[in-house]
Amino acid sequence: MDPLDLLRLGVLSPMTLCFALGVLATLLRSDLKFPEPVYTALSIYLLLAIGLKGGAALATTSAGEIALPALAGIALGAAIPFWVYAALRRLGGFGAVDAAALAAHYGSVSAVTFIAALSYVQSLGMPAEGFMPAVLALMEVPAIVIALLLAREGRSADGLGTALHEVLAGRSILLLAGGLAIGFAAGPRGYEAVRPFFSDPFQGALCLFLLDLGMVAALRFKDVRAVGRFLVAFAIVAPLVNGAAGVAAGWAIGLSPGGSAVLGTLAASASYIAAPAAVRLALPSANPGYYLTASLALTFPFNLVAGLPLYAWFARFLHG
Amino acid sequence: MDPLDLLRLGVLSPMTLCFALGVLATLLRSDLKFPEPVYTALSIYLLLAIGLKGGAALATTSAGEIALPALAGIALGAAIPFWVYAALRRLGGFGAVDAAALAAHYGSVSAVTFIAALSYVQSLGMPAEGFMPAVLALMEVPAIVIALLLAREGRSADGLGTALHEVLAGRSILLLAGGLAIGFAAGPRGYEAVRPFFSDPFQGALCLFLLDLGMVAALRFKDVRAVGRFLVAFAIVAPLVNGAAGVAAGWAIGLSPGGSAVLGTLAASASYIAAPAAVRLALPSANPGYYLTASLALTFPFNLVAGLPLYAWFARFLHG
Amino acid sequence: MDPLDLLRLGVLSPMTLCFALGVLATLLRSDLKFPEPVYTALSIYLLLAIGLKGGAALATTSAGEIALPALAGIALGAAIPFWVYAALRRLGGFGAVDAAALAAHYGSVSAVTFIAALSYVQSLGMPAEGFMPAVLALMEVPAIVIALLLAREGRSADGLGTALHEVLAGRSILLLAGGLAIGFAAGPRGYEAVRPFFSDPFQGALCLFLLDLGMVAALRFKDVRAVGRFLVAFAIVAPLVNGAAGVAAGWAIGLSPGGSAVLGTLAASASYIAAPAAVRLALPSANPGYYLTASLALTFPFNLVAGLPLYAWFARFLHG
Amino acid sequence: MPDTRFSLVVILAEPEIADRIVADVKRLGARGYSRYEGFSEWRRGRGPDDAPGPHDWEGTHVRIETVVRAELATTILDHLSASYFRHYAVFAYVADATIARRDKYL
């Protein structure tokens, strides 16, 4: 498959098309609306499902197999905030607080982008390792902590504690880590019983969620102009850089091609659930208009449409 | 199978029985309530699912196959408002605005009745053509436009533009047409991935929706007396006439027996989502008590219980 | 399998673990929240699903087969309130109204505990009779009526009528009995069409519901101290006594081992949907802090974790 | 013109009795009402504060609002007070409101 085929497969998947339909719905001012409870229910389902699946896979994984990927994920999450912060401050002219806020988002990860990547590499016939959801869970937090510490440089960052509690007890970590633990404890046999609910309908439920996310992201499109050209360029370049680093790391530590592509996607993705909640509390003077527009309205759709095929292509390229 | 068998099969299907349970819940003043978000979620699911399925089927349909059914559907939708309007004005003594409002509803279609028809003919072993959801989408709008123009006769109908936007960007067309486009672009192979979510559980989700709809419809039962005898009779006779015309048209253009029955059901059904929203904005002086009671409390249950078997029987009869 | 194995299988099932995760979420003050509509939707789904399944099974059950189990269930439900009331009044020093309120809860049944029991015995390879949902429906009401009459002893209990209507037309009976009727009328063939929605994903949906219930139950943990030691002990002892009686009754009337274990669970379980609603209206001066804390925060988790394995073990023991 | 003094009555009630209260409000003569779902904490076990057993509660409640003439507002509050305050969690207050379409509500 050449890059164009990969792109076509990504763009023409029901998931990406549902996201596009959501964007269209907002642009057409349709009265289509996902009630808040439906959005919440779908995100609970997706996070728990991915955790359970990963946990059941972990039950048959040796500690040795997962050690390196886990370390690689944490290292990526810890390193990204530094260059993001530096670039935004020096090249972009952002203040310390806004730069740190963006660093937290790009160092952390987006579960939905991850889930889309899993489905995508599977549809290419190059499935990722089953334990990748554990890597996702490990990558969510470090970047946020580091970014909040970076913000201290600028001014005293109160509420690091509150913010950390917010992330660790926040629903995305709780469901993900909780699902991993449950899947691990129940094992593949216990997982069998819930597979028809948590596994088979998964991709379809993801479509619905992306339809909704498309509507939400499109609401921010009008802010793209206000964030300035630098941030727009950053929101495209950062995932490319991080994604390439992630794929290369995966290749270096011996992940499968699919695993490398997914690790690249994790690095490339920007958080838009855990990080915003933590940053809003710990860095209240950061402008959410910057970090939400960049992560949700720019980086997320970019990864979904162009990033996934690129990281998959790069993984295939490295793995020969 | 004789007519009685058909009736029994329809009446004793879990779908019809769930509708009846919903009616019962309202009559017993049960505290059973479907929260608004659940109703919305179910209707999003059903519309998108039917669109996706139809779109995947369209991907393997030639333009030639669908041309005649599409034209027939549009022609039915355009013709029905004229006789409905005339009958209500001359025989029923309704004012121009109320008559036009009702014409919009009976010329347009009910997606849920359509979905129930698809399931019903399938359970009879006479499935309809896969592209019928496209016909459904095409039949939703024309009648509404024509009816609003008819109302002009009476008084100047402002807001035709707004009303049209309301229908075209409204969620029912958006999800249906969007689903068709996505299913078509993703093709049968893309559809495979979402089938366990959008296809297998479909009939069960429809049961839940009909349970809710039964409760909603029963709330309007108390208005049946207030709409007057003429409208009650009309709400039974109109679907019979339109249904017979639709079945005959299907037969004439060479649809399968199942397809003819479903086209008949489309013609017979009265809209209660798209049309009411459009009419409320474009014809504010029309009394919703007439058009909602007729379409939701009378024609919908009639079609579900007696109409489907009758149209199926007539289709079998014509097709020999 | 020895008792410890049974316990392990129960505790390590995804269902029990999801309940535990919910408890953890509340204790950690996580921002995880199930919106009310999702809770309602899940409970509608579970009740209707269990009713439909039971109804389809009833369609192939002879009246003779179910007569004794039905009578046994009703007898248990009618007997339990008497000893509960007496024990709470004489030994616990509770007033007539509070004692009667608790009697209503422990005599009636918890549908979720029942559902968990069905899944549990199935996972042990000792499935219960298919008609057990009908027994569940029959056991919900009698205890409530008897307990309200017992309260009269103390003071005149107005609103018995209202309370009865509340229970009989309440959503749990309506969905359960309605589901049974629909499943019965549609028969196994009609049930086939909705199985992918109502049966296959059932256990997974139950996990989600238990996750939510764990959060709700943990909210009441802080009241455990305030209810006093006697009630805490009662909330553990009562299910053991009632459960043993139920298992023995099942064995005596010739149910299968799984059926006996489930009948035991029904007797052991305490209602926390139908009974609270009825009692709040008919016995307004009863303190809900007692009956909700006992049934939801104590007896429910006890049954889920330790009760199910015990009743299953006792059933195996009796059945040799 | 005593007719222009309208009162907004706001009632917060535990869910179990919301339907009853709505029925009462209509029966007492309110021309319309609206209801909403909210979340709050309240004392559910009624009776004196030093009665045994748990008292505090949290969960959804139903908010019922109606705009009525001042006299009716008093009637409604009196009725609530007589029928529900003892055993149920009901909180109610009245505020002044100037309504449009006054003629419809006299």
Add this chain to the structure above:
Amino acid sequence: MPDTRFSLVVILAEPEIADRIVADVKRLGARGYSRYEGFSEWRRGRGPDDAPGPHDWEGTHVRIETVVRAELATTILDHLSASYFRHYAVFAYVADATIARRDKYL
């Protein structure tokens, strides 16, 4: 200081026209608004009470609130009255409100 007399405008409207009313309120100059979903019963078929056909309705409505200066409150009510009262179910009232951050809303 006439600037401190703020008015809370509360509008209950049938769902079909809620978006229109929000747009009107913003266009007329309100600095902010909030909206909620509620349930109520209302007369949906407008016109005189003795007109034929069913009139009563029940279902969700949208509640729109905005805090504005007294003059604007009057303007909003006048606009609602001219544009919607005839055909649509719209109920509106005004109450006094003392706001924090007063400077932002002058």
Add this chain to the structure above:
Amino acid sequence: MPDTRFSLVVILAEPEIADRIVADVKRLGARGYSRYEGFSEWRRGRGPDDAPGPHDWEGTHVRIETVVRAELATTILDHLSASYFRHYAVFAYVADATIARRDKYL
């Protein structure tokens, strides 16, 4: 009798800080509160209007209400103003309310 002058405090806040504000309101001495979810548009990026970056926002907010004595209302508004107004989207106003069961809230 100054005790009869009760104040309804209404607070609209962006969701992230709603739990904090509820805790504050309770700590400051309010006897009860209620909360609702609504939708609104607001300025989320705080600071002067001419600061760079996007400012407008729309989405859910949390509405928190409590009926308290007039002094406490002032205390609450002062606290909100000191703690949240600078960086967060918080809107608050006070209205008069006559409550039933007055004795419970003194």
